[in-house]
Amino acid sequence: MNLDKxxxxxxxxxxxxxxxxxxxxxxxxxxxxTILSLLMRLHRTWPNLALPxxxxxxxxxxxxxxxxxxxxxxxxVLTVVPxxxxxxxxxxxxxxxxxxxxxxxxxxxxxxxxASLLTLLAAFFVPQGAPISGWTAYPPLSALxxxxxxxxxxxxxxxxxxxxxxxxxxxxxxxxxATILTRRCPGMTFTRLPLTVWSWLVxxxxxxxxxxxxxxAASMLLADRHFGTSFFLPPSVVINGVxxxxxxxxxxxxxxxxxxxxxxxxxxxxxxxxxxxxxxxxNFTRRSVPGYRLMIxxxxxxGFLGLGVWGHHMFVSGMNPYAGTAFGLTTIAISVPSSAExxxxxxxxxxxxxxxxxxxxxxxxxxxFFIAGGLTGPILAQPALDAYLHNTFFVVAHFHLVxxxxxxxxxxxxxxxxFPLLTGRRMxxxxxxxxxxxxxIAAYGAFFPMHFAGLAGEPRHYAQLxxxxxxxxxxxxxxxxxxxxxxxxxxxxxxxLFNVFRSARRGxxxxxxxxxxxxxxxxxxxxxxxxxxxxxxxxxxSPSSDFLSQWDSEKxxxx
Amino acid sequence: MPAxxxxxxxxxxxxxxxxxxxxxxxxxxxxxxGGDENWDSRHSGRRGPRELLIRYRMAVxxxxxxxxxxxxxxxxxxxxxxxxxxxxxxxNFVSDWHPLAAPPILWxxxxxxxxxxxxxxxxxxxxxxxxxxxxxxLGLGRPAVRRAAPWLIATIVLGSLFLIGxxxxxxxxxxxxxxxxxxxxSHFFYLVTGTHGIHLVLGIAALIFALVAMFRxxxxxxxxxxxxxTSWYWHAMGLFWLFLxxxxxxxx
Numbered sequence: 001m002n003l004d005k006x007x008x009x010x011x012x013x014x015x016x017x018x019x020x021x022x023x024x025x026x027x028x029x030x031x032x033x034t035i036l037s038l039l040m041r042l043h044r045t046w047p048n049l050a051l052p053x054x055x056x057x058x059x060x061x062x063x064x065x066x067x068x069x070x071x072x073x074x075x076x077v078l079t080v081v082p083x084x085x086x087x088x089x090x091x092x093x094x095x096x097x098x099x100x101x102x103x104x105x106x107x108x109x110x111x112x113x114x115a116s117l118l119t120l121l122a123a124f125f126v127p128q129g130a131p132i133s134g135w136t137a138y139p140p141l142s143a144l145x146x147x148x149x150x151x152x153x154x155x156x157x158x159x160x161x162x163x164x165x166x167x168x169x170x171x172x173x174x175x176x177x178a179t180i181l182t183r184r185c186p187g188m189t190f191t192r193l194p195l196t197v198w199s200w201l202v203x204x205x206x207x208x209x210x211x212x213x214x215x216x217a218a219s220m221l222l223a224d225r226h227f228g229t230s231f232f233l234p235p236s237v238v239i240n241g242v243x244x245x246x247x248x249x250x251x252x253x254x255x256x257x258x259x260x261x262x263x264x265x266x267x268x269x270x271x272x273x274x275x276x277x278x279x280x281x282x283n284f285t286r287r288s289v290p291g292y293r294l295m296i297x298x299x300x301x302x303g304f305l306g307l308g309v310w311g312h313h314m315f316v317s318g319m320n321p322y323a324g325t326a327f328g329l330t331t332i333a334i335s336v337p338s339s340a341e342x343x344x345x346x347x348x349x350x351x352x353x354x355x356x357x358x359x360x361x362x363x364x365x366x367x368x369f370f371i372a373g374g375l376t377g378p379i380l381a382q383p384a385l386d387a388y389l390h391n392t393f394f395v396v397a398h399f400h401l402v403x404x405x406x407x408x409x410x411x412x413x414x415x416x417x418x419f420p421l422l423t424g425r426r427m428x429x430x431x432x433x434x435x436x437x438x439x440x441i442a443a444y445g446a447f448f449p450m451h452f453a454g455l456a457g458e459p460r461h462y463a464q465l466x467x468x469x470x471x472x473x474x475x476x477x478x479x480x481x482x483x484x485x486x487x488x489x490x491x492x493x494x495x496x497l498f499n500v501f502r503s504a505r506r507g508x509x510x511x512x513x514x515x516x517x518x519x520x521x522x523x524x525x526x527x528x529x530x531x532x533x534x535x536x537x538x539x540x541x542s543p544s545s546d547f548l549s550q551w552d553s554e555k556x557x558x559x
Numbered sequence: 560m561p562a563x564x565x566x567x568x569x570x571x572x573x574x575x576x577x578x579x580x581x582x583x584x585x586x587x588x589x590x591x592x593g594g595d596e597n598w599d600s601r602h603s604g605r606r607g608p609r610e611l612l613i614r615y616r617m618a619v620x621x622x623x624x625x626x627x628x629x630x631x632x633x634x635x636x637x638x639x640x641x642x643x644x645x646x647x648x649x650x651n652f653v654s655d656w657h658p659l660a661a662p663p664i665l666w667x668x669x670x671x672x673x674x675x676x677x678x679x680x681x682x683x684x685x686x687x688x689x690x691x692x693x694x695x696x697l698g699l700g701r702p703a704v705r706r707a708a709p710w711l712i713a714t715i716v717l718g719s720l721f722l723i724g725x726x727x728x729x730x731x732x733x734x735x736x737x738x739x740x741x742x743x744x745s746h747f748f749y750l751v752t753g754t755h756g757i758h759l760v761l762g763i764a765a766l767i768f769a770l771v772a773m774f775r776x777x778x779x780x781x782x783x784x785x786x787x788x789t790s791w792y793w794h795a796m797g798l799f800w801l802f803l804x805x806x807x808x809x810x811x
Contacts, residue, residue, distance in 0.1 A: 101614050170625050178617040182610070212625035216632035229746065231636050235645060248655050253639045257632055 011111075013103035015088045018110050020422065022085035023415075025110075025117060029076030032121070034490050036069040041483040045476070047464035060149045062463035063132035068123070070135030071158065075165055076117055078403060079265065081411050082272035083207065084113070084172055087200050089418055091176065093521035094194050096185025096528040096551075101178035109172035112164055120161035123154040131155040134461070136258060139232035139251045143224045146239050159222050166215035173204035173211075180204070185520075187530035191293065192550070194519045194534040198296050199275030202303035203268045209307065210264035217257035224249070255317055259310035267306040269403060270370075271299060273410025274341055277363050279535075280413055281345055283517045284360035285352020286546050288535040291344055298337035305334040315386045324383040331381035335374075342371060357515070358432030362413035365440050366406050372444075373401030376451065391461070394454025400447045409439075412496070419500075420514050421521060425507030431499040438492035445485030449478050516547055523551040562608040562783060563689040612784050619788045623795045626758075630799055633754060634806060637747050658811035659744035662731045668724035669804050675717035676797040679766075682710035683790040686773075686783050695779045704773045707786065711773070714793070715766050718759060725756050744811065751803050758796055765789045 012018065042049055043057040043065075050056045057065075092100065100106050123130045131154040133142040145152040180201050184193075220231040224247070232254045233247025282289050289295060311319060311327030345367055354360070376398040380386050389395060412435075419427050453475050458465070465472040465479065513522040519534050528551040536548040644654040685691070691703035729749065732738075737745035772785045 102618060105618075170622070174618050174621040174625075177621050178614050181617055182614040208621050208625045209628050212628035213632050215625075216629040220632075220636065229750075231640075248640065248643055250639050250643060253636055257635070 011107060013100075013107045015092050015100055015103070015106070016422070018107060019085050019088035021110055022080055022088060022113075025114060026077050026081045026085060029072045029080070029117060033069050033072035033077065034493070036065045036072070038486065038490055040065045040069065041486045044464065045480050045483040047466060057463075059463040060132055061129075063134075063148075063461065064130040064150055064154075066461060067132055067134050067158075068120075068130050071120060071162075073404065074135055074265065074269070075162070076113075076120075077411075078269040078407050079169065080113065082270075082407070082414075083169070083200075083203055083268055084109070086196075086272060086276075086414055086418075087176055089421065090521040091179065091197065091200060092183075093421075093523070094197055094519055095180065095183060095188055096520050096523075096530060097179065097183035098526070099183070100175055101183055102175045105171050106175045109168045109175070112168035112171070116161045116164035116168060119157050119164065123150075123157040123161075126153040126157065128152060129154055131158045136262070137221070137254075138258075139221065139224070139249075139254050140234060140237050140244075142254075143221060143233045143247075144237065144239065144244055145225065146242070146244065156222070156225065159218050159225075163215060163218045163222070166211040166218065169207050169211045170215070173207040176200055176204040177208070185528055185530060191296075192530055192533050194275070195278040195289065195292070195295055195299070196272065196275040196519075198299050199271040202299050203271045206264040206268050206271075206303050206306065210261045210268070213257055214261035217254065217261070220257075221254065252317065252319070255314050256310070259313045260307075262313060263310040264303075264306050266399075266403060267302060269407050270410075271302065273366060273407055273414075275299070276410050276414055276417075277345060277366055278341075279517075279519060280359055280363045280417060281348045281352075282535040282537055283515055284355045284357060284363075285348050286355070286537045287348055287352040288533075288537050289344065290347055290351075292533065292535065294340060295344060298340045301337040302334060302341075305330060305337070309334055312381055312386070315383045316390045321383070328381055328383050332378060335378055335381075338374065342367070342374070358427065358429055358436060359413045359417035359515070361433065361436045362409045362416060365436060366409040366413060368440070369401050369406035369409060369443070372448075373398055373403075373406060377402070388457075389454060391459055392454035393450040393458045393460060396460060397447050397450035397454060400450070401443075405443045405447065412436075412439075415500070417515065418521070419503065419507075420510035423504045423507070424510060425503055426510045426514055427499050427503040427507060431495055435492055435495045435499065438495070439489060442485045442489035442492060446482050446489055449482055453478055513549070516545075518547050518549045520550050523549065525551055562612050562780075563687055563692050608780075611780055612787060615784045615788050616791065619791050623792065626795070627799070630754070630803070633751060634802075637751070637806065637810075640747065655742075657742055657744055659737065659748055659807075661748070661808045661811075662728040664724055664728050664731070665804065665808065668721050668728070669800065671717050671721045671724065672797050672800055675714045675721065676794055678710045678717060679714040679790045679793050682707045682714060683786055685710065686786050692779060692783075701774075703779075704782065708770065708773060711766060711770050711786070715763060715770070718763050718766065718793075722756060722759055722763070725752055728752070748807060751807060755796070755800055755803055758799075762789070762793050762796055765792060 039051070039057065040062065043062055048056065054061075088106070092098065129150045131137075131142070131150045132148050133151065133155065137155075137158070141147045141151065142155060145155070180193075180197060220229070223229040224231055224233050228245075230245075230247025230249040232251055233245065233249045234251060235246045235248060237244040237247075278289050278295055309327060309331045311323055312331045315324050315327070376394070380389060380395060380398060416427055416432055419425070456472075456475060458472050458475055462472075465476055512524050515522070518536050520528055520530070530550050532548065532550060532552075534550055536542075536550070537546060539546055541548045641656050642654075643656065644652050647653045685707035686703050688703060688706070691706065694700060694702055695704070729752070732745060732748065737748075766789055769785045769789045773782050776782045776785065
């Protein structure tokens with residue numbers, strides 16, 4: 001009996017418990033990924049630094065750090081938290097459903113994700129260590145075991161981990177799609193859904209399409225490595241004077257397939273954050289979302305157009321230049337719905353009575369990073385400009401501001417906001433404000449100078465800037481500044497972790513609706529019946545307060 | 560209550576009463592609340608007989624969408640390989656693509672697969688016949704299952720014949736010396752037919768499961784859902800095969 005209960009607790013299908021498990025998984029991934037990035041920063045600034053036990057960081061070690069940092073962060077933090085942890089936390093409540101459509105499928109997805117993370121982390125401990133081909137795994141480096149250290153067993157483990165992750169992501173999204181489409185409570189029509197749910201609808205559809213493509217591509221790469229095929233392996237590859245197996249494949253095929261996945265992936269990472277931004281801005285400006293339907297259309301457009309822009313990662317790959325023009329056009333086109341969303345948020349700020357609670361601060365930070373990083377998007381979208389800026393630190397600045405900082409700030413906002421749902425307590429406001437301000441300033445200090453380094457031509461993936469190559473030695477002071485900011489940024493997260501674990505046990509008890517929100521996750525009712533839209537904030541919605549919750553004045557359901 | 564297909568219209572037509580005419584009283588034959596009425600204003604679990612069916616269909620559709628992308632990736636690899644080549648010593652571009660004539664048995668196999676989609680569709684519809692479903696639901700035997708079972712068995716037989724035919728095609732190619740790693744074309748032939756074949760093996764396993772489920776499941780609804788979802792999967796595999804077959808025969 002005891003074992004049975006424990007087994008049920010461990011292999012739970014309960015959504016909230018799975019959300020907690022996903023958050024712990026992401027915590028492990030983000031701590032590991034951050035440590036890897038700090039090692040990278042240390043090496044770039046002090047190249048001759050010798051680590052205890054490991055010794056000096058060799059160039060191939062640096063590339064392994066780059067690879068694993070990217071893989072851990074993009075997949076296990078920026079996809080898992082917004083796409084798996086947060087929906088498990090609030091989706092059911094927000095649509096008023098007691099259960100997921102397929103709870104066991106949902107639970108299975110979590111365990112497959114765990115297996116994937118463990119497989120990935122195992123790559124550190126095999127002979128020759130982790131792979132060095134980047135999170136993008138371009139062949140022939142990724143297709144041949146002899147191509148570099150870590151490209152044998154390490155690369156195989158990476159591919160297996162990614163394949164498992166794709167499977168888990170698709171299964172989880174099938175569940176989310178079926179849940180959103182069929183398990184909404186009475187009265188919860190599509191135009192009364194919170195914008196977070198709309199974002200999960202779009203990102204789940206993108207997940208099914210994009211991750212299936214990556215699954216196929218990763219399977220083909222595994223086949224190239226072990227079953228004698230040559231989808232991606234070109235002929236006449238020579239490594240250290242030794243001719244390799246003659247393939248008849250094309251590395252360009254991998255680029256197309258990977259980026260067909262890779263671009264929707266970043267939208268999967270950011271769309272839930274954008275939906276959250278809309279909800280939280282409404283909550284903390286006490287105003288409705290102007291143009292709610294426009295926001296829905298913008299979300300759908302971003303998702304749909306996001307499937308057609310993958311070539312902007314390949315402008316200098318040798319692709320047909322006319323294709324480059326086409327992709328440049330679609331990429332510029334996608335800035336239109338994104339701008340519509342940003343302008344709507346700015347209008348909400350101008351019209352609202354802003355309450356600077358910690359979740360709101362983080363959403364303002366999200367907005368700041370999203371605009372700053374987003375403005376360099378149209379620059380990189382021009383093939384002519386990208387010809388210079390590709391593979392420089394300008395690109396690194398762009399995606400870190402948009403994904404790492406804006407994306408991560410939206411995750412922070414979500415955690416601060418929904419913390420009472422997980423624990424019944426509120427996180428400490430003072431610590432939250434300190435966390436926010438230090439993180440904001442340190443993040444800009446870390447990533448903004450990278451724009452200038454990139455414009456000066458500093459390339460990506462170089463293990464060090466000094467030594468035989470003198471051209472970038474003048475950027476070393478910039479690198480030093482970035483490193484100090486990066487360490488400060490990492491240190492500030494310790495405040496956050498302390499706040500989380502302390503508030504979970506001893507935080508101030510939160511009431512039933514501590515943020516005075518309208519969306520259903522704060523409802524005390526088990527079977528809500530919805531009769532209005534999700535953002536009924538404002539001075540004129542109700543005689544007694546400035547908001548009218550979605551579950552308010554409803555009759556209990558009678559059969 | 561399980562889902563049924565109703566032939567007659569539920570709503571009666573009304574014309575405008577005009578002056579002095581009787582007001583339109585609500586005299587619906589079902590007493591209101593039939594069909595998908597007011598889907599959004601009812602709790603989940605009370606939305607009608609098709610609710611669980613639609614949820615499972617959503618899941619199958621999403622999964623098939625992902626599978627479609629998987630096959631699309633294979634097809635794009637095919638087209639990329641078609642344009643591959645090498646530069647020979649006299650600086651000429653020489654294509655590496657040698658079009659492979661698909662064994663003629665593939666036409667027979669395609670016909671068998673199309674026939675199997677017809678039989679499984681018939682099987683699926685048998686499970687939704689209104690009178691039979693009512694009898695099953697009331698516990699008066701399993702007429703719907705008994706009608707559907709032979710068609711399901713026919714589908715399994717036809718699907719197995721398809722797979723045997725594919726195997727024969729492979730043997731024919733092997734006899735002529737074309738193996739998996741002989742040249743890019745034979746490679747893709749085996750890859751495409753092999754991947755599709757694996758999907759069909761899974762489909763036949765699902766069909767056998769559905770056949771057993773029809774006799775073992777106690778809820779009419781779950782019997783319907785099992786056969787319905789399996790049939791959508793089977794239809795999708797048939798559709799994918801049409802595209803793949805056209806690829807292998809006409810796009811070499």
